[in-house]
Amino acid sequence: MQDPRDILRKTFGFPDFRGVQPQVIARVMAGANTLAVMPTGAGKSLCYQVPSLALEGTCVVVSPLIALMHDQLRAAEAVGIRAATLTSADENRDETIARFRAGELDLLYVAPERASNESFRRLLEQARLSLFAIDEAHCVSEWGHDFRPDYRLLRPLLDRFEGVPRLALTATADAHTRADIAEQLGIPQDGMIVAGFDRPNIRYAIAPRENTTRQIQDLLAEQPGPGIVYAQSRAGVDKLAATLAAGGRRVLPYHAGLDPQVRRRNQAAFVASEDMVIVATIAFGMGIDKPDVRFVAHAGLPKSIEAYYQETGRAGRDGDPAVAHLFWGADDFARARQRIGEVEPARQPGERTRLAALGALVETAGCRRRILLRHFGEDAPETCGNCDNCLSPPAAVDASVVAQKFLSAVFRTGMSFGAGYIESILLGQSTERSMTNGHEALSVFGIVSGEEAALIKPVARALLLRDALRANEHGGLEFGPGAKPILKGAADVKLVLPPKRERRGRRGAAG
Numbered sequence: 001m002q003d004p005r006d007i008l009r010k011t012f013g014f015p016d017f018r019g020v021q022p023q024v025i026a027r028v029m030a031g032a033n034t035l036a037v038m039p040t041g042a043g044k045s046l047c048y049q050v051p052s053l054a055l056e057g058t059c060v061v062v063s064p065l066i067a068l069m070h071d072q073l074r075a076a077e078a079v080g081i082r083a084a085t086l087t088s089a090d091e092n093r094d095e096t097i098a099r100f101r102a103g104e105l106d107l108l109y110v111a112p113e114r115a116s117n118e119s120f121r122r123l124l125e126q127a128r129l130s131l132f133a134i135d136e137a138h139c140v141s142e143w144g145h146d147f148r149p150d151y152r153l154l155r156p157l158l159d160r161f162e163g164v165p166r167l168a169l170t171a172t173a174d175a176h177t178r179a180d181i182a183e184q185l186g187i188p189q190d191g192m193i194v195a196g197f198d199r200p201n202i203r204y205a206i207a208p209r210e211n212t213t214r215q216i217q218d219l220l221a222e223q224p225g226p227g228i229v230y231a232q233s234r235a236g237v238d239k240l241a242a243t244l245a246a247g248g249r250r251v252l253p254y255h256a257g258l259d260p261q262v263r264r265r266n267q268a269a270f271v272a273s274e275d276m277v278i279v280a281t282i283a284f285g286m287g288i289d290k291p292d293v294r295f296v297a298h299a300g301l302p303k304s305i306e307a308y309y310q311e312t313g314r315a316g317r318d319g320d321p322a323v324a325h326l327f328w329g330a331d332d333f334a335r336a337r338q339r340i341g342e343v344e345p346a347r348q349p350g351e352r353t354r355l356a357a358l359g360a361l362v363e364t365a366g367c368r369r370r371i372l373l374r375h376f377g378e379d380a381p382e383t384c385g386n387c388d389n390c391l392s393p394p395a396a397v398d399a400s401v402v403a404q405k406f407l408s409a410v411f412r413t414g415m416s417f418g419a420g421y422i423e424s425i426l427l428g429q430s431t432e433r434s435m436t437n438g439h440e441a442l443s444v445f446g447i448v449s450g451e452e453a454a455l456i457k458p459v460a461r462a463l464l465l466r467d468a469l470r471a472n473e474h475g476g477l478e479f480g481p482g483a484k485p486i487l488k489g490a491a492d493v494k495l496v497l498p499p500k501r502e503r504r505g506r507r508g509a510a511g
């Protein structure tokens with residue numbers, strides 16, 4: 001048996017293992033079932049590639065996406081690992097099967113749905129197996145952010161090959177999901193190896209969306225280096241890419257709707273470039289190895305904290321300073337809530353918890369990194385010195401009274417008007433509409449003035465985020481379950497105001 005460190009040097013050309021790699025590899029080599037939780041970029045693939053070369057037999061790698069499999073295959077072959085994929089899309093299946101049987105493969109990549117296929121099981125019995133590597137193992141857990149029922153087919157297969165060790169790998173698991181993955185895959189709880197999640201060179205910055213295009217244009221104007229801008233839809237990508245390209249910087253779009261050739265060309269251009277910006281859907285980035293990405297910007301709310309961490313984790317893999325910007329809107333939360341209402345009832349509580357965690361991350365006046373790390377079960381100091389809130393602490397304002405006024409205005413006007421109209425009522429702005437509606441006679445007309453006026457918009461955003469207000473299909477605001485406790489004074493509405501706005505308010509008060 002070859003020494004793993006020799007393999008690392010000779011085959012991969014790396015001088016040393018990183019982080020928890022040596023621990024994971026030692027456990028695997030000793031034949032112990034293992035769950036490795038390592039952030040994106042930490043080098044998970046090496047944890048099974050090195051044993052696959054050191055151990056006798058073939059390592060079967062379960063991977064959820066064919067595109068990902070092909071990237072991994074190319075990378076493995078590039079360093080001289082004997083690898084193949086076995087999918088319905090492959091033309092050389094007979095050849096792959098023959099090589100596998102003859103013991104000529106170090107790695108065999110397969111999709112999870114193969115696991116239930118009886119002829120595949122028989123095939124595995126005809127070859128010598130060194131290891132099962134289960135990539136993206138969070139897909140096995142309903143608590144995870146990307147549950148795939150096919151992953152549930154793996155357990156019976158793994159159990160049939162008791163003598164073959166299993167290594168589950170994931171980047172994105174909170175403590176609860178982690179325990180579930182181990183349970184589902186028959187890995188002992190003490191077989192878990194968790195790497196540190198902190199990415200100290202990434203600065204986190206999160207702001208409410210005002211004018212996304214403008215905000216991202218401003219960002220591009222001051223932020224050098226290659227960057228990724230994540231938009232929420234294909235149409236959004238095309239539009240944003242076109243607008244940003246007009247600003248002079250090299251900007252290209254990337255999404256699944258583009259011609260495959262264009263997509264490949266744009267991706268290759270980005271990987272090779274030192275200053276380009278790619279505007280993409282979240283599909284972009286998986287399996288792309290570009291260490292010098294200087295910024296990642298989200299034009300809308302990511303799916304979960306896990307997704308945010310993974311997507312922002314594509315910045316600064318070289319260890320040099322990088323920035324992660326997120327621009328969120330109250331409507332992102334409303335849409336997410338609507339989507340949750342459409343998933344199976346059993347999964348709704350988990351999804352709601354995930355959304356609440358995102359709400360806490362974007363609304364906090366405290367350290368963003370602390371929230372992220374604690375989410376992944378790690379302890380973290382109160383401040384990190386490298387996120388927007390630590391670098392310029394925002395002012396926290398108790399806006400409960402303005403929130404109550406806003407809610408009563410919504411109520412008094414019959415729960416059918418939008419935020420702009422409610423604001424004009426609160427400010428006492430007389431319009432034709434307010435006159436015809438007879439709303440100028442209401443007690444809430446003109447009830448907000450002076451310094452409080454600046455709080456109206458942020459209050460509306462906070463009420464929507466908290467599900468105290470919901471917009472109906474016509475944009476009219478209605479009460480949600482969060483409204484009552486605020487009206488009764490049982491729940492506070494604390495607002496975080498960016499430092500800039502606070503300064504403006506003070507100047508106004510003095511003058």
Ligand code: ADP
Nearest residue numbers: 014016017018039040041042043044045046289
């Ligand atoms: P992950 O799957 O955890 O996101 P990868 O396996 O794709 O990460 O590895 C990320 C990058 O780090 C790759 O370019 C890989 O070659 C590199 N890498 C992994 N381990 C080491 C190491 N010990 N020394 C140097 N580079 C490494």
Ligand code: ZN
Nearest residue numbers: 367384387390
């Ligand atoms: Zn911080």
